[in-house]
Amino acid sequence: MNEHDLVLPPAALVQEERLSILCVDDEELILKALTRTFRKEQFKVLTARSGEDGLEILKNSKSIGLILSDEKMPKMNGSDFLQAAAKIFPDIPKIILTGYADKNAAIDAINKGGACHFLTKPWNDQELLQLVRDCLHRYGLARENQRLLTVVRVQNEKLAGWNSSLKERVLNLVQERIDELNKSHLELLRRLGTAGEYRDNETGLHNVRVCHFSRCIALELGLPESEADLLFNAAALHDLGKIGIPDSILLKPGKLDDAELNIIRTHCEIGSKIIGDNQSPLLKTAASVALTHHEHWDGAGYPRELKGSDIPLSGRIVAVADTFDALVTERPYKEPWTVAEAVKEIVSSRERRFDPEIVDAFLRALAEITAVHHQFTERR
Ligand SMILES: [Fe+2]
Ligand SMILES: [Fe+2]
Numbered sequence: 001m002n003e004h005d006l007v008l009p010p011a012a013l014v015q016e017e018r019l020s021i022l023c024v025d026d027e028e029l030i031l032k033a034l035t036r037t038f039r040k041e042q043f044k045v046l047t048a049r050s051g052e053d054g055l056e057i058l059k060n061s062k063s064i065g066l067i068l069s070d071e072k073m074p075k076m077n078g079s080d081f082l083q084a085a086a087k088i089f090p091d092i093p094k095i096i097l098t099g100y101a102d103k104n105a106a107i108d109a110i111n112k113g114g115a116c117h118f119l120t121k122p123w124n125d126q127e128l129l130q131l132v133r134d135c136l137h138r139y140g141l142a143r144e145n146q147r148l149l150t151v152v153r154v155q156n157e158k159l160a161g162w163n164s165s166l167k168e169r170v171l172n173l174v175q176e177r178i179d180e181l182n183k184s185h186l187e188l189l190r191r192l193g194t195a196g197e198y199r200d201n202e203t204g205l206h207n208v209r210v211c212h213f214s215r216c217i218a219l220e221l222g223l224p225e226s227e228a229d230l231l232f233n234a235a236a237l238h239d240l241g242k243i244g245i246p247d248s249i250l251l252k253p254g255k256l257d258d259a260e261l262n263i264i265r266t267h268c269e270i271g272s273k274i275i276g277d278n279q280s281p282l283l284k285t286a287a288s289v290a291l292t293h294h295e296h297w298d299g300a301g302y303p304r305e306l307k308g309s310d311i312p313l314s315g316r317i318v319a320v321a322d323t324f325d326a327l328v329t330e331r332p333y334k335e336p337w338t339v340a341e342a343v344k345e346i347v348s349s350r351e352r353r354f355d356p357e358i359v360d361a362f363l364r365a366l367a368e369i370t371a372v373h374h375q376f377t378e379r380r
Pocket of ligand 1: 238
């Protein structure tokens with residue numbers, strides 16, 4: 001099939017199209033007799049006096065539905081003519097006209113030239129007309145069948161194209177909506193985290209810094225980017241439980257007594273309960289971080305006194321990030337420490353308060369962490 005197959009005559013034209021009969025004979029009288037017989041029956045007739053002329057007509061006409069050829073002609077005989085014609089239009093029915101003496105040549109025309117019938121001269125008009133009607137009818141049906149098959153194929157290709165472009169458009173639209181939902185979901189979580197921090201830090205920058213520090217440490221530890229991003233978003237909720245701590249304790253300048261410390265420490269449980277049990281990996285991590293970011297490597301932390309690798313990795317990472325930021329930031333009860341002082345404190349708590357590997361990763365990421373700290377510092 002090539003692109004020309006797509007240019008199809010309308011169905012009505014093929015059905016009603018009067019296909020022509022190409023008659024080839026070197027004898028003028030025979031051609032005249034044939035023309036007379038066919039025209040009486042309203043058939044369209046084209047004539048050629050040689051195989052060569054017949055091929056010329058074939059090349060220039062698209063309406064030929066039957067070839068009727070004499071076998072015995074000078075230069076190109078009927079078999080050779082039909083063989084050459086078959087190369088141009090293999091499906092057009094071909095009839096060979098022979099004298100009695102030419103029967104072997106007729107067989108040759110059938111085998112070599114693809115002739116479907118042979119008639120002997122002199123022919124019987126009624127027999128010839130019936131044969132011609134049958135051949136044209138069958139050829140018309142075959143052409144119509146071919147046309148319909150091509151129409152179906154073209155329509156199927158168009159439909160397949162529409163389907164795939166529709167599928168692609170729908171998938172793109174769905175992906176856009178998912179991205180929008182994810183974006184607003186993350187924004188909501190960040191704002192929720194900020195709500196927990198709002199009373200003791202109106203700018204919400206502590207949360208932003210802890211998220212970035214945690215991501216830097218996670219990448220330095222060799223975690224995949226997707227997990228580092230998950231932790232980045234989950235860390236925003238680490239102090240969500242502060243929502244449940246009274247202002248008198250949360251904002252108290254100076255040292256807290258034991259009772260007050262115990263109340264402050266409930267922010268871990270409160271935060272993880274607010275986030276709740278959830279199937280979403282992000283909320284699962286967020287609940288775990290909220291619950292465990294004050295646990296200590298040596299088991300002396302709170303609220304559950306978990307030890308070593310019993311503390312989830314996410315909680316151990318946020319513990320270092322959160323402590324570093326708390327040290328270098330001004331709080332109601334303390335002045336900000338310098339980065340060097342804070343680093344010294346973190347290093348001295350290695351293996352006691354913090355996972356040693358995470359402290360090492362923190363130190364390796366320190367340049368990036370201090371750059372983030374500088375970028376997101378409260379300006380007064
Ligand atoms: Fe906390
Ligand atoms: Fe915090």
